[in-house]
Structures are given as C-alpha cells and as structure tokens.
Amino acid sequence: MIKNKTMTEIPNKFTSELTSILGKKYVYAEPEKLEAYNFDGTEFRYLPGLVVEPETTEQISQLMKLSSNYRIPVIPRGAGTGVTGGALAIHGGVILSLLRMDKILEIDDISMVAKVQPGVINFEFQEAVKEKGLYYPPDPASYETSSIGGNIAEDAGGPHCFKYGTTRDYILGLEIVLADGTIMKTGVQTRKGVVGFDLTNLIIGSEGTLAIVTEAILRLIPLPGKTITLLTSFPDILTLTGSLSAITRNRIVPAALEFLDSNCVNIVRDKIPIKIPTNFSTLLIIDLDGEGNELERQIEVVGNICIDNGASDVLIADSSQKRKGLWDVRRKFREIIKENTNFKRGEDVTVPIRQIPALIQNCEKIARKHGFVNYNYGHLGDGNVHVNLTHQEKNVQIVQKSELAAREIFELSVSLGGTISGEHGIGITKKDFLDPDQRSGSRQNRFVHLVPCCSTIAWQHHHQNRTSHSVLA
Numbered sequence: 001m002i003k004n005k006t007m008t009e010i011p012n013k014f015t016s017e018l019t020s021i022l023g024k025k026y027v028y029a030e031p032e033k034l035e036a037y038n039f040d041g042t043e044f045r046y047l048p049g050l051v052v053e054p055e056t057t058e059q060i061s062q063l064m065k066l067s068s069n070y071r072i073p074v075i076p077r078g079a080g081t082g083v084t085g086g087a088l089a090i091h092g093g094v095i096l097s098l099l100r101m102d103k104i105l106e107i108d109d110i111s112m113v114a115k116v117q118p119g120v121i122n123f124e125f126q127e128a129v130k131e132k133g134l135y136y137p138p139d140p141a142s143y144e145t146s147s148i149g150g151n152i153a154e155d156a157g158g159p160h161c162f163k164y165g166t167t168r169d170y171i172l173g174l175e176i177v178l179a180d181g182t183i184m185k186t187g188v189q190t191r192k193g194v195v196g197f198d199l200t201n202l203i204i205g206s207e208g209t210l211a212i213v214t215e216a217i218l219r220l221i222p223l224p225g226k227t228i229t230l231l232t233s234f235p236d237i238l239t240l241t242g243s244l245s246a247i248t249r250n251r252i253v254p255a256a257l258e259f260l261d262s263n264c265v266n267i268v269r270d271k272i273p274i275k276i277p278t279n280f281s282t283l284l285i286i287d288l289d290g291e292g293n294e295l296e297r298q299i300e301v302v303g304n305i306c307i308d309n310g311a312s313d314v315l316i317a318d319s320s321q322k323r324k325g326l327w328d329v330r331r332k333f334r335e336i337i338k339e340n341t342n343f344k345r346g347e348d349v350t351v352p353i354r355q356i357p358a359l360i361q362n363c364e365k366i367a368r369k370h371g372f373v374n375y376n377y378g379h380l381g382d383g384n385v386h387v388n389l390t391h392q393e394k395n396v397q398i399v400q401k402s403e404l405a406a407r408e409i410f411e412l413s414v415s416l417g418g419t420i421s422g423e424h425g426i427g428i429t430k431k432d433f434l435d436p437d438q439r440s441g442s443r444q445n446r447f448v449h450l451v452p453c454c455s456t457i458a459w460q461h462h463h464q465n466r467t468s469h470s471v472l473a
Contacts, residue, residue, distance in 0.1 A: 008092040010049040018052065018094075020189035023064045026053040026100070037095045041142075042429060048075070048089035053097045057175060057183055057214040060096070065181035066462070067094060076208040078118060078150030083334075084151070084427025086207045097148050101214065104128055112220040113172060113189060118149025118213050125218075134220040137164035140423065141331040149213050155205035157423040159256040159330070160287065162381025164221075166423070168204045175215035176203060186381035189217050207425050227255065228299055229317040231272075232306045233280035237261065237376075238357045239310035240282050244380060252298050256287035257381040258330055261360065264377045267340050268473060273325035279312050284380065285330060292473045309458070330377075334386075336426070337375050341390040344401040347409060350384045351418030363387050364395040370405040384422035398442045407433055453471050 014310035019027045026049040028034065038047045049072075055306050067074045071463050073093030080087055089095055102119035109132045116125060122143040126136050139158035140146055146156070151175075157166040173187025187193065187200035203211055234240040240259055245253065260268070260283040276283075285305070288298045296449040303314040317323040329336070338344050349357050360376050367389055378385040389405055391398050410433050420433060 008049055010075055010092075010094075011070065014066065014072060014165040015050065017066055017075075017374075018050070018063065021066070022052055022054055022059055025054075026310040028052070029142065036447060037077065037097065038088070040080045040085060042085045042088075042089050042427075044085050044088055044428070045330075046090050047089040047092070048095040049092040051095045051097060053100045055100045058178060060177045060210065060214055061181040062213055063094075063096065063181075064177055064179060068180050076149075076212045078153070078154070079142075079145055081146040082150060082425065082427060083156065084421075084425050084429040086425055086427035087150075088428065090428055092136050094210065097214075098214075101149075102147075105215070107132055107134070107220075108462070109134060111189075112222075114218045114220060116148055116218060117312060118147060118152070118216065120148045121153060122146050122148060124139055129220055130223060133223050135216060135223040136170065136220055137161070138167045138170060141334065143331075148218075152204055153206070153208050154214050154423065154425045157329075157379070157382070157384065159258050159285075159379060160378060162257055163253045163255045168201060171200055171216060172219050172221045173198050174203055174213055176211035176213055178211050183214075184211070187217065191219070199373075205425070207427065224255070226295060227287055227289040227323070228295065229323045230286040230288070230299070230302065230306075230314055231274055231276075231317065231326065232284050232286065232303075232311045232314045233265075233277070234282045234284065234306075234309075234311050236357075237282055237360050240284055241353060241356050241380065243306050243309040243311070244282070244353060246309060247302055249307070250301050252288075252301060254286050254302070254381065255289045256285065257379065258285040259283065259377060259380045260285075261376040262335075263373065263375045264333065267336060268329055268373075269327050271336070273322045274315055274317060277313060283386035284311075285326065296322055299457060333377055334388075337388050337390065341373075341392060342399050343391040343394040343402070345388075345389045345406060345428070347387045347406055347420075348378070348384060348422050348423035348424045349387060349409060349413035349418055349420055350382070351413055351416045353380070353383045354415040355418065356380070356383060356385060359413065359416055360384060363409055366405050366408045366412070370401045372402070372405060379422075382417065384421070 033051055034047055037051045038045050064344055073091055074096050075089050075093060076096050077087040078098055099119040101117035103117045104120055105115040107114045107129055112134060125148060129136050135159050136444060138151060138156055139160055140156040151167045154175055155166050155168050173189060175185050262281040265281060265283050286302060290298060306314050334346060372389040372391055375388040376385055387409055389402050413420060420430060437448055
C-alpha cells in the first residue's frame with residue numbers, strides 16, 4: 001500500500017457532529033470499511049480517515065459546512081472505477097460515497113429527459129430508458145459498473161461518442177453542493193436555455209474539484225432501430241485511418257469506430273467470437289445503426305470502402321450473441337492486457353484523426369527506446385488512443401522508465417495538436433504532466449485568467465478563505 005503523504009487528523013468532535021447529521025450507520029471508521037474505499041482502477045492505495053454515505057442533498061450540504069469549519073478534506077466518490085486516482089484520499093480526510101443516492105427520479109418520454117441521482121449505474125439507466133424506446137448514448141468501457149455522477153465528473157465518452165457525443169452533450173442541468181455547503185442548481189430542464197452563465201458545462205469534467213453533483217437532468221434521444229457490427233482488417237494503421245474520410249464523404253456516420261493494433265490482435269484472437277483470419281493484423285470494429293434499406297446501404301457502402309482502401313476482408317457479426325461477445329472483449333481490453341504482462345501503464349491521449357498514424361508510429365519508437373512493448377487501441381472516430389506500455393518485470397526502475405516514456409508520449413500528443421487525456425481525466429496520475437498541455441502561451445494565459453473568474457462566478461458572495469478549507473479531489 002502507498003502511504004498517505006500527509007494524513008489529516010480528524011477530531012473526535014467532528015466525527016460526533018457528522019454522526020448526528022448522517023446517523024451512526026452511515027459514518028465508518030472501521031479499518032476494514034476504510035480499506036474498501038482505499039483504491040480505484042489504479043494500483044494506488046490511500047487510506048481515508050472516514051467514509052460517509054449520505055442519502056440526501058441536504059445531508060451533503062451539512063457535511064460540507066462542517067468539513068469547511070474543521071478544515072477537513074472531502075473526496076467525492078462514485079463507483080470507484082476511475083483510472084487516474086481522482087477518488088482517492090491522498091491526504092486522508094473523508095471519502096463521500098454517493099452510491100446510496102442511486103434513484104432514477106424521473107423519465108419523461110415526451111420531453112425525452114430524465115432526472116437521476118449521481119449513484120445511478122450507467123448500464124442500469126440505459127436499460128431503464130430503453131424500455132421506453134429511448135437511448136442514453138455515453139458508454140465508457142466501465143458502463144456496467146460506473147455511475148452517472150462519476151461519468152459527469154470525467155465527462156466520460158466511450159466507443160459511441162463519435163456519432164453521439166460524450167456525457168457533456170447529454171447534461172441539461174445539475175444540482176450541486178459547493179465546498180461551503182451552498183446548494184445550487186445549474187442549467188435547465190429544457191432543450192433550449194441561454195439565460196445566465198453556463199455553469200453546467202463548467203462542472204462537467206471538473207473531477208469533483210468544484211462541486212459535488214447530487215442530481216442531474218439528462219437529455220435522451222430515440223432508440224436506434226437496429227445495430228450491425230462489422231469487423232475488418234487492414235495491413236497497418238495508415239490505411240485504416242484512410243477509410244474514415246471516405247466513409248463520412250458518403251454521408252455515413254458510424255455509431256462506433258474502434259481500432260486494435262497488431263499487438264492487441266495477437267492477444268485477443270482466440271477471445272473474439274468471430275474467427276479472425278491469420279492475415280488480419282490491425283482490426284477495425286464498426287457499428288452501424290439505422291432502419292431497413294438505409295442500414296443495408298450503409299453496410300454495403302462501408303464494406304466496399306474498406307476493401308477499396310486496403311482491407312483484407314469485412315466480416316459481419318451476424319447474431320446479437322456474436323456482437324455482444326465482440327464488444328465484451330473490446331470493453332475488457334485493459335484487463336486483458338494486464339493478464340498478459342507484469343507491468344502496464346495506460347494513457348489515453350487524443351490527437352486529430354489525421355495524426356493517429358504519426359502518434360502510433362512514434363509511440364512505438366518511444367516504447368522501444370525505454371524497453372517496453374506497446375499496445376494501442378481506441379476510438380478512431382475521435383482520435384482518442386489508449387497507449388499501453390507493458391513490461392514483463394515490475395520494479396522501481398521500470399516505473400521510473402514508464403514515467404519518462406509517458407512524458408514523451410504526452411509531449412508528442414500535444415505537438416501533434418492533441419491533448420494528454422481524452423476521457424480518463426487528470427486525477428493524481430497526470431497532475432505532474434499537465435505542463436505539456438499548458439505550455440503554449442495562449443493556453444497558459446487562458447488558464448491563468450479563467451480560473452479566478454470561474455471561482456468568482458461559482459462562489460459569489462462567499463469568501464475564498466471559507467471554501468479553501470475543503471479539498472474536493
């Protein structure tokens with residue numbers, strides 16, 4: 001276990017007052033309970049001082065007021081599936097679990113909006129709206145276990161954001177609690193609304209550092225009629241990316257475009273429910289959705305485009321079982337890579353689509369230079385590439401080498417017009433690497449000037465020294 005850098009001392013009086021707010025049943029200090037909240041999707045371990053499980057917005061408001069008075073850090077936590085350590089208590093303090101706030105409060109199938117609490121699991125919500133003929137597209141790889149609140153904190157995307165967008169595109173309004181306990185509503189319940197500042201978008205993707213989300217108003221769309229999955233192979237990533245522009249020129253926007261490089265293909269060949277020919281190297285998974293003749297047209301056009309651009313073959317997942325099996329493998333790819341190596345460092349950089357070949361080719365060079373084997377996969381449609389550095393040994397030297405390689409990969413991504421994270425966020429794993437993304441003068445100047453302005457907007461009428469007592473990680 002990695003020890004906390006600075007353990008926050010929690011006074012008995014604070015714990016007593018907190019227990020009076022939440023009840024003894026939902027305030028935990030027992031070692032076994034604290035250990036259940038000392039980890040997330042990373043390998044880091046930080047032990048909190050307390051874990052609390054509130055059920056209402058008012059309870060969270062009282063908790064934050066109390067924590068502010070005692071200068072106790074509070075760390076909001078959803079399902080704990082994040083992979084950058086953003087929900088870890090690096091200085092101890094209080095883990096605020098939101099999983100008891102797990103109610104779908106309303107699904108309005110006429111207005112096509114829903115109101116949910118942050119602890120609702122993404123998959124369960126998707127199933128609930130599907131019963132009403134509606135669709136909530138954001139589907140990160142962890143969608144079966146991740147919460148809506150966590151998805152909002154990270155602006156989660158997933159395979160289908162190429163056509164449908166990320167979490168940000170489906171949030172109409174929020175109820176939030178600020179660091180001093182103030183309860184605030186942002187946004188609207190309607191499709192249109194331009195009154196006042198757009199604080200909703202400020203909160204989305206802020207990783208719990210600005211406020212705690214206690215309710216969300218979500219936009220829904222009609223459920224697509226039918227989805228077909230194609231699997232095709234290309235000799236290399238360059239010919240693969242060339243197919244995308246040809247597809248969109250034919251007025252076709254695939255629901256998903258996921259690629260796997262040759263190293264990835266080699267370790268999943270026997271796991272995919274479709275027999276992959278031995279000459280298949282770089283794979284492309286394509287989801288097409290629609291109705292009747294139009295969907296058939298898309299299948300034919302996309303298949304021909306792939307063949308014309310150098311694809312070896314185009315296979316169709318001709319049953320729902322095969323389609324599900326294929327996507328199950330894709331969503332579990334992070335774990336599959338882990339099973340085949342002793343050390344893995346995964347990053348999720350994003351570059352303009354035309355720069356994907358240059359990114360991958362140079363990432364391979366960086367990996368080889370530092371002695372790593374690299375696995376690349378990701379979302380072709382939006383340029384989000386998951387770069388995975390692996391090694392059969394795991395020690396301090398390997399970790400240090402991986403940090404050097406990661407910095408070079410981040411600098412490469414920014415030099416290609418990209419960014420160091422597309423959907424995983426910053427958390428604690430990337431905070432020391434922010435400088436490549438902020439290096440240009442214009443970005444740095446915008447950052448320096450926007451932060452105090454945003455703080456003034458969100459905490460107006462409240463003194464800064466009151467809000468600085470609570471750290472929302």
